[in-house]
Amino acid sequence: xxxxxxxxxxRAVVRAAEQEAxxxxxxxxxxxxxxxxxxxxxxxxxxxxxxxxGLDHDGLYAALERETERSLAAVGVALTDFTPLRPTxxxxxxxxxxxxxxxxxxxxxxxxxxxxxxITPPHLLVGILRADIGTVSRALAAAEIxxxxxLTQAEGLLG
Amino acid sequence: xxxxxxxxPTDPGDGLAAAVALRxxxxxxxxxxxxxxxxxxxxxxxxxxxxxxxxxxxxxxxxKRLAAGGAAQGRR
Numbered sequence: 001x002x003x004x005x006x007x008x009x010x011r012a013v014v015r016a017a018e019q020e021a022x023x024x025x026x027x028x029x030x031x032x033x034x035x036x037x038x039x040x041x042x043x044x045x046x047x048x049x050x051x052x053x054g055l056d057h058d059g060l061y062a063a064l065e066r067e068t069e070r071s072l073a074a075v076g077v078a079l080t081d082f083t084p085l086r087p088t089x090x091x092x093x094x095x096x097x098x099x100x101x102x103x104x105x106x107x108x109x110x111x112x113x114x115x116x117x118x119i120t121p122p123h124l125l126v127g128i129l130r131a132d133i134g135t136v137s138r139a140l141a142a143a144e145i146x147x148x149x150x151l152t153q154a155e156g157l158l159g
Numbered sequence: 160x161x162x163x164x165x166x167x168p169t170d171p172g173d174g175l176a177a178a179v180a181l182r183x184x185x186x187x188x189x190x191x192x193x194x195x196x197x198x199x200x201x202x203x204x205x206x207x208x209x210x211x212x213x214x215x216x217x218x219x220x221x222x223k224r225l226a227a228g229g230a231a232q233g234r235r
Contacts, residue, residue, distance in 0.1 A: 025187050071180035074173045079184065138176055 013037050013124060014104075021094040028097035031136050032064055034104075035128050038121055045157050046121040053145050063143035067135060070142055099135065103128045114158065122157035129154055193221050 016037035021029040039057045041047045050056065055063065072079050096104075107127030111119045129151040131137060140147045189210070196206050203222075207214040 025190055026183065027186050067176075068180045068183070071173065071176040072184065075177040075181070077177075077181065077184075133172070135176070135179065138172075 013121065016040060017100065018094055027094055029094050029100045030097050031099040031103045031128050031131065031134060032060075032139065034100055034124065035136055036060055036064075038125055038128075041121070044121055046125050046154070049125070049150075049153055049157060053150055054143065055145065059143070060139070063139040063145075064135070066142040067139040071138070099131070103131065106130050110158075116158075120158075122154060125154040126151065126158065190221070190224075193217065194225055197225060 013034065014037075017029050017033040020033040020036040020040075024033070026033065035050075036057060038044075038046050039050045039055055039060045042051065042056065047056070050060070069079060103124070104127065107119060107124045110126055110130075111123050116123070128136060129147060132147070137147055140150070193206055193210075196209070197203075201209075203218050204214045207217040210217055
């Protein structure tokens, strides 16, 4: 299924997500890196929808940092400046972690259940936003964005 | 004496997210500091000792990316 997804259409988004992960010094590609890749495409319908909720690439980035800050604070770790931690030599081939694989699997299932013979960025956005637990949902909460409402809007893009 | 250790988060979701964030933070600190140490002239063996892992392990994990970034020389 995962292979079909990659082959099908979204090679570009998947590649962009890998780059997002590398730029952040992440050893894995997570669902949030897929979302960052979607947000980076500002002129797309998905990019515009996200920007409408304040989640353009920078906005999403800020929301993710806020989430990390909050989560660390919960165990008494304070981190306000991430810049010194950004490695100058990123890991070369980050691997897809469970969160991104699940999002991609959901995306394929959504397209299949709608009998869409193709997968588009809106399918992927819906696949990412359907997860009610995890970093993405927590980042949205940290940015005071209603995930369910955003999901409904994303589903609207599917037509 | 002041209590500096916070109570553990009451919501398991917060506690689990903290574990995720700490793991990512540890990865980032390791990446940044291994690079810094090598640039400062530490050998792979010294870095490995400092991290408490084998030289092979630290080399396998970091050599490729640092070679690409120009940080690692041929030091052992």
